[in-house]
Amino acid sequence: MGLIVQKFGGTSVANADRIRNVARIITETYQKGNSVIAVLSAQGDTTDDLIEKAAEINPKASKREMDMLLSTGEQISCALCAMAIEALGYPVISLTGWQAGMKTNSGYGNARIKRLEAERIGAELDKKSIVIVTGFQGINKFDDVTTLGRGGSDTSAVAIAAAMHADLCQIYTDVDGVYTADPRLVKNAKKLEEITFDEMLELATLGAQVLHNRSVEMAKRYNVNLEVISSFSGQPGTKVKEVVKTMEKSHISGVAKDKNIARLALVGLADEPGIAFRIFSLLAKHSINVDIILQSIGRGNTKDISFTVQKTDMEDAKKLLEENRSSIGFQEIDVNANIAKVSIVGAGMINNPGVAANMFEALYDGGINIHMISTSEIKVSVLVDIEDTDRAVQVIHDKFYGEFNSDR
Amino acid sequence: MGLIVQKFGGTSVANADRIRNVARIITETYQKGNSVIAVLSAQGDTTDDLIEKAAEINPKASKREMDMLLSTGEQISCALCAMAIEALGYPVISLTGWQAGMKTNSGYGNARIKRLEAERIGAELDKKSIVIVTGFQGINKFDDVTTLGRGGSDTSAVAIAAAMHADLCQIYTDVDGVYTADPRLVKNAKKLEEITFDEMLELATLGAQVLHNRSVEMAKRYNVNLEVISSFSGQPGTKVKEVVKTMEKSHISGVAKDKNIARLALVGLADEPGIAFRIFSLLAKHSINVDIILQSIGRGNTKDISFTVQKTDMEDAKKLLEENRSSIGFQEIDVNANIAKVSIVGAGMINNPGVAANMFEALYDGGINIHMISTSEIKVSVLVDIEDTDRAVQVIHDKFYGEFNSDR
Numbered sequence: 001m002g003l004i005v006q007k008f009g010g011t012s013v014a015n016a017d018r019i020r021n022v023a024r025i026i027t028e029t030y031q032k033g034n035s036v037i038a039v040l041s042a043q044g045d046t047t048d049d050l051i052e053k054a055a056e057i058n059p060k061a062s063k064r065e066m067d068m069l070l071s072t073g074e075q076i077s078c079a080l081c082a083m084a085i086e087a088l089g090y091p092v093i094s095l096t097g098w099q100a101g102m103k104t105n106s107g108y109g110n111a112r113i114k115r116l117e118a119e120r121i122g123a124e125l126d127k128k129s130i131v132i133v134t135g136f137q138g139i140n141k142f143d144d145v146t147t148l149g150r151g152g153s154d155t156s157a158v159a160i161a162a163a164m165h166a167d168l169c170q171i172y173t174d175v176d177g178v179y180t181a182d183p184r185l186v187k188n189a190k191k192l193e194e195i196t197f198d199e200m201l202e203l204a205t206l207g208a209q210v211l212h213n214r215s216v217e218m219a220k221r222y223n224v225n226l227e228v229i230s231s232f233s234g235q236p237g238t239k240v241k242e243v244v245k246t247m248e249k250s251h252i253s254g255v256a257k258d259k260n261i262a263r264l265a266l267v268g269l270a271d272e273p274g275i276a277f278r279i280f281s282l283l284a285k286h287s288i289n290v291d292i293i294l295q296s297i298g299r300g301n302t303k304d305i306s307f308t309v310q311k312t313d314m315e316d317a318k319k320l321l322e323e324n325r326s327s328i329g330f331q332e333i334d335v336n337a338n339i340a341k342v343s344i345v346g347a348g349m350i351n352n353p354g355v356a357a358n359m360f361e362a363l364y365d366g367g368i369n370i371h372m373i374s375t376s377e378i379k380v381s382v383l384v385d386i387e388d389t390d391r392a393v394q395v396i397h398d399k400f401y402g403e404f405n406s407d408r
Numbered sequence: 409m410g411l412i413v414q415k416f417g418g419t420s421v422a423n424a425d426r427i428r429n430v431a432r433i434i435t436e437t438y439q440k441g442n443s444v445i446a447v448l449s450a451q452g453d454t455t456d457d458l459i460e461k462a463a464e465i466n467p468k469a470s471k472r473e474m475d476m477l478l479s480t481g482e483q484i485s486c487a488l489c490a491m492a493i494e495a496l497g498y499p500v501i502s503l504t505g506w507q508a509g510m511k512t513n514s515g516y517g518n519a520r521i522k523r524l525e526a527e528r529i530g531a532e533l534d535k536k537s538i539v540i541v542t543g544f545q546g547i548n549k550f551d552d553v554t555t556l557g558r559g560g561s562d563t564s565a566v567a568i569a570a571a572m573h574a575d576l577c578q579i580y581t582d583v584d585g586v587y588t589a590d591p592r593l594v595k596n597a598k599k600l601e602e603i604t605f606d607e608m609l610e611l612a613t614l615g616a617q618v619l620h621n622r623s624v625e626m627a628k629r630y631n632v633n634l635e636v637i638s639s640f641s642g643q644p645g646t647k648v649k650e651v652v653k654t655m656e657k658s659h660i661s662g663v664a665k666d667k668n669i670a671r672l673a674l675v676g677l678a679d680e681p682g683i684a685f686r687i688f689s690l691l692a693k694h695s696i697n698v699d700i701i702l703q704s705i706g707r708g709n710t711k712d713i714s715f716t717v718q719k720t721d722m723e724d725a726k727k728l729l730e731e732n733r734s735s736i737g738f739q740e741i742d743v744n745a746n747i748a749k750v751s752i753v754g755a756g757m758i759n760n761p762g763v764a765a766n767m768f769e770a771l772y773d774g775g776i777n778i779h780m781i782s783t784s785e786i787k788v789s790v791l792v793d794i795e796d797t798d799r800a801v802q803v804i805h806d807k808f809y810g811e812f813n814s815d816r
Binding site for chain 2: 016019020050053054056057058060061062064065066068069071072075076078079080082083084086087093094096098099120143144145
């Protein structure tokens, strides 16, 4: 018995049957004596439909009005879910972001949560109501509606769990936990019972797409007990914690891929101080997130800098750098969108230098060419040709978890 | 130059093209130096679609959650309209009911406006923004979303016009003004340049469906200059005022019909005081609105009471009365849904007793049977068989406006 926050994604509430299923999960949890706050995304394609409607009228609509439009999606799913719970005979109330007191900054389309003013949620829980809260949205200091951007509903759920000191925050999704690799892709992928925040963070950042990194970061900061679990299977999911009790036998906890990246290379930069600062502060000022950065020695008295960005930012980044060619001073800019990032993550690899070598060996055996390598304490990432991505994940996974690996 | 409130109904914002048309009307008004507040309904069938979604999940959903659901419709149309105005290059902001400060009582599904806290609208107008406000919705003292029920968006527009002391409140619709009869039905129906609040009220109540009576009542109380005008034709509409300057030549200003009614008759009631009170307080307590009431002498020591309700309330009213048969004391209850009400309205008829007689003559000449008659100072209503409705409107209109009437 305790306070449980349950988050349901767009797939989990896509139609009337699925909403009834979500209502069943919520009321079963409530029935066991728990207080329950459910955080919902918009139904399936609602957000895409609304974006399409907007594009037909004004492809360059302001972000303020886009947020006004898009925030209706969660309001609809939450009201419908509350109705489904009413039909089961339980006390329930749905709350929008502003009603729930979700205060954000003014970054329309990608707002950050500042605080939760939880009086209303608290009052409804005191009345023994099940509380359904719209994910993905809040209001800023002008009382205007904001949305939280990618992974926003996960972040809403974790923020509410943190503010309300919930005992558990369950992220219901269409997969039944965190796997050692994408189970739709890798046949012998294994579900993890537990994983640390840091490992989950690396996996999220690396495109595992189970949990968004913003929500994991927040969960780590406020020590929220997270669980990733399926809305469909009824099986236990994967727990995400500060420290995991059972150490996984393998050194790595997963293999992830990210096809949504592009690589830019600036060739022939002057070999003088301040160059990297000029490049990356320029990109940051225009909200272009840079992932891997590599600097190498170029020809003559020059150097080259390569880095990756999200594919959608590639053209903007290229244009921006070209406009500032004279102030930065480079000879050539080269872009490549035909690449993907494949990574292994695991807290165990810090003390096992052989892990990276095993990964490279697997790729070599598979005849897969590596373009860039980047490492941290708990991960190794490589860039490969995009058409090699899925095969790379498979051969790496086989290397660490395959039948011929006596460790498992 | 002044402050103009413009209301656009669901048909006027039904798709992207029509929203662009609305944006053009609004910006042309703004361009002439006016401050503009636009009040919008939900797009075409949005509300019906949402009601259908809800019915699939819970046909008996609470009104609180229904309002939460339905209020998204106007939020969508307002955000889209703001985007269309942005595309034309004008400053604009959309506001929901709660952002606009539309405070209502807690009657979910049929809330009454209590006051407009107009600081936000005022501040946006001061910034020279065009302000788009969601019609049909507000919030109650619990900060919960409410909807205003039938004709709610007209009422929102008039309430905003009253609170902001607007110079004019234009109700844009798919007809281009108030006619002497439904122009889709009666060939020689004439558009009125002006009409009084009282006449409009009778016409609205009688099912003319151009303006809802709640909005006309409010306009009369706060002396808001109203205009009913087409979003499509570009022609001047009909002005609704306290006193009209040019007296219409005819004694009546219009013929209206209402097919959405049913008649109930309680037969064999005791002829003693308090019977009518018991019946109609019971119906009022269950929010069943009664329109025409007639009491007649029955057989022996009894009396009969007949009254009309909205067709949708007929079954509820019947059930309610049957449950209370013993306390009310009647012999029989008779219902008839196969009827309609046809009415003539005109301030001029007070001093012309021949007007009602002319109406009855027209119906007699047309071979149309009259079931009930009810009169007030400025209207005469009759109940006829539903299949006679349209012909009744035509013959009455011919009588007062036809070629053979030398008055016109």
